[in-house]
Amino acid sequence: MSLRRTCRELVLEVVLPRVQKSVGDGLDRFQMVVDAATLRVINSFLRMGDLHTEGVTSVELLEEDREPLPGLDALYFLRPLPATLDLILADFKSAAAPQHRQVHFCFTQQVEQSLLSRLTEATHLAGRVRSFVEVPLSFLLVQDRGFHFDMPEAITGLFPVPDPQMLSDIVQKLTDVCRCLQTTSPIIRCQSDLCHTVADRVLRELNMHKQPSLPSQPCQLIILDRSLDMAAALVHEYSYEACVFDLLDGNMLDADRNIVTMETSGETREVLLSDPLWEELRYMHLEAAREHVEAKVDEVKRQNARGGNGMSTKVMLEQLRSAPEMRDAVDRMSLHLSIIKQIHARLGQEQILDPLHLGLVEQDIACGIDKNGKDVKITNLQTTLQRILTDRPELPSEMKLRLLMLYFACVANIPEANRSKLMEAARLAPEDHQVLMSMLGTRLMAPESQRKQGTGCAHRVTKQQAARSKKNATAEGRFELSRFEPCLKELLERLAEDRLSFEEFPVCQNSGDDFGLREAGYATAEALGAPAIQAKDDWSFASGGEEREKAEVSHRIVVFVLGGFTHSELRAAAEVQQNLPRGTEVLMGGTSLLTPKRLIKALRPAPEAHAEGEMPDLS
Template sequence: MQVLILDNYTSSLVRDVVDDNELLIKHNIASIEILDSKRQSQSSLEAVYLIKPTIYNVNCIAADFTCIPCRYSACHVFFLPPVPSIVVHKLKNSNAGKYLRRIEDAYLDFRPLESQVYTLNDPRSLEKLYSSECHDLVTSTIDKIALQLVSACTALGEYPIVRFYNPDKPNYEAYSLSHIIAQKFQNQIDLYAGNHENFPDNSPGRLPSILLIMDRSIDFISPIIHDFTYQALAYDLLEFKNWNKVMYSTQKKDDGKSKPLEGKVSEKDPDWVSLRHEHIADVSSKFTEKVQKLLKDNPHFVNQDTNVTVGDLKDMIFSLPGFKEDRDRYTMHLDIASGCMTKIETKDLKSVSVVEQTLATGFSEDGTKPKTITDDFVAVLADERLDHMDRVRLILLYAIFRHGLVEADYQRLQQHCGLSNDDIQIIRNYTKIGAPTIKASSKIKLSKSDLSHRFHSMNTKGYMTSRYVCGIYNVIDQLLTGKLSADLFPYTKEQPINEEESAAAAVGINSLRNTHQRAVWALNPTAQPAKQRIFIFVAGGITASEAKATYELSKIYNREIIIGGNDIIAPRQFLTSLLNLSKPRPSLNLEEDKKIAESAPNFLLESDRQKPSISSPITKPTPRENTFPSVAKPISTISSSVEPPKHEKEKKKGKLKSLFKS
């Protein structure tokens, strides 16, 4: 039995993918504790540290073996790569050195947000990659991205073929970003493969995986257009924490006030999984049907008045006996859906969307070239119900539609709309990512052939508010059908001879019709066929609509398509990042610029013997069968001293178990 010690960063990584009870019961962990918190000594147990490689963390470990008696009997240290040599040297020469049993790299620095979506936990990537104020951070940021992508791929035992976006008419400074990331990744995963003879996981019948690396210039429209699907709209209009937590209100109290609660959307929420990619209109009707059925099955506990509001529905749900899990989930989704619908009506976003979709696709609702688009644009822009961010988004779409506007146009728009200088600067800064929003003269007439290739298309079926098809959808579709240009998306190595054949073989494969698709990060692989995996990475972040595209294409082509970026991006956060691209470095308040403490807290140097318990670690509960859900993803670590598991299931779990072997 061992003690697992995490820092604040690795704590969030671990708890995103595995429950505390799962670790405590299945992996024989005595307790889970935070590195720089007050911790009770457990001198008879060995400690497993899973932490970032910082001097501060090393000093905290050293403190555990400086106090008398030592807090633990030995230590096993797993660092997230890259690990500076100075950190390793300091650890080995500290008071913890003689108690050190292992020191290794732990390749798990990424966040599986959904079954087919991951992020790299970096919401400030746009600033670090595209701001002229952050040139000194570009190399280290790219190095970290490459290692994090190695973590994501090796967690699933994949050694992918690598392709990257190579813009045909680059017009921005960072045009080679995708190429540089791809080459760095190739070097790192080649090094990993050379050091691990049992890598990759060559499952019988599985086609080689592919990693396709792009940057945000692949699609200028998706981050700013209103998307009316449930998840995208909720991210756009409401406040989410870490993209999975949202505040909602419960039934009214005696004083007439509602009680706020924090809810969580995840793969364990069947309603979120089944409805997140549905149009908000369908979500509202489907959820109302679910609630009405629940109330119909419990007629003695509900108000029979036919004129009920969303608030009344929530009150009635909470009056039902039992069903706590369903009640909480239904109440949360009612709040999310009604919050979105309220904002749609308050701002008349349906009318806004008509103009947005025309600007984004280049066609009117009837499929013809728009003849009155400028008049329509000006009319919507004058609507007082829109806030300044909505107007900036609309102006950006219009500028891209026109292949750029001159400064005089923006001055007139600024006066007409009452926009600030910052609002106009956002529009100017989009050129730093390659968007054609500015042109030097009105006499310059640009056509599509003068600009970089655009990958978006138009959907003529379904809702008129959802006609725009994001560029990434079409890029992946071309990849899977063997039609993706090798000039626009070259390989880091020579093109494999059978790569086009394997891609073309996907055409005509039956769709997976199971809407409850298992998470690809799941530890139990027995239910999954040996499908080819396609990894997508977008430097600068991905949108909810792009995540939706991967699920749709996975069903069509029977592939495991896994998309990720530095972070999820929603329109308002994206515009804020664009504004930051021209701000001075000190005002960005980046983590990389903050002064980091190096000395361990004094209390870690003090022995807790003869003192009452000074912390409340998460400790091992009484075992109960069938009470813990399956883990969402295997924790991937490097452990060359541990013999690899024999069976595929154990192979995927072995990287987690290796942390807790002596």
């Protein structure tokens, strides 16, 4: 069972039916009250239509003013935090004016005893509680194969020295993912000391939730940190989905909600970026995606050629949109034509495809290999970058910053004089200069095993990565701006073929015992009127679920990146899975889903931070 379906069934087949069953008095509707973070979690795998079918009349934010509905039951679907509990208790501070009739609680993590005590002692609330459940849903889903913890701040909170509370939060959330997957004690492999610390703590947490009687599946969990490949978080990726989220975020795309704003027939409307055509296009190269959409438009033109000779595509689509049976198809094509047009406009603004070939220079920096498959000379690379920064003062500041960040991430032992020349030529704004300093301060330029490479200036690319880039550069039909591939792809291939080095990625020893989900009814919940529910009855999805499991996933590879993962790595996971035996699933996860813009935002200092500082050690 995929992670997305598991999360959907946990809510739709366990949590909501339990509430609906206990509503009583002929009522079958109730309100859902959520906090902002939980709403993002739910929205990542459910739509309002799914909830409405199961009796939810509306979804309201706990943090906002809400109309009292004393005749209607409510499901509070929340994180178990002190501030959250304060708002719950405020809803029932008066016996004469309660917010709701009966109350059902669903918390997304284990509730601390101190918070449970506050609930049981709430005079006007305790008698109204009819059910209580904890579900391990503290993470966001991305498509069917990705998840993240919505923690962009982890890039500075974990590196170079991890924040203890942040580390604890990550361990708890990763444990929740494992519990939702109902896997065995996973075989965990780690990249670094920090990764090993997370692995040890995850295993200890999982041991606390063991239920050997529950069925489970083999799982390999590999924990990495962002130092594995900083270039993947900075270089332009030309697959359609990556272009959309890199170039259009904050422009026509609201990346947090997956909403595109576009003009149609003179009206501005918002469109959810989730349709069958989007699923076809997302991993295609931008040019292949353009050709695919244009071919669909041409097909529609041929099928509806009545008087259409000489008519522009825009006018033709507008006419066809008036036919109800064509409206959805035309809207999808219009949406993606508009997106592709805007992507090309943004590439022009950033001068990626201009005669000086900034895109080619970027690929040379990321790969250490030029378009002809030859090793790049660092001196030539430095000279080219210096000339670009000096001769192109009109180059967008973010593009200059990305080029410098990419160069400093990919090249080791850069002389101080050379670093200074590049930074002076870039003339970065003070806040952008501090972003660069912040990135260098994380010491994420390369994995620990590659941080000392002699004293000479050299590209950090490994022999395996260089060989792959040479192969890509000389491959027939491959776009020259797509030579770079994330290191994760090769790592996954080696892992799947049992060729991954145990020296670089050692196994974290574990008990090997099965574990399951925490018992749904918390031990102290009976005082609140919630029955103790056996986990095996509800959370194992035993009703027909075992047969589906056997027909689907038989082995799982989960990759988790401390510091966040990228759209290119999500695509790489999908490509690797296509070549694995049937029944093998590859999941990609991290503390956040990174784009270059989001990485820069996470590294940007607070307004009061100083713009200047000493250059960190880049070794």
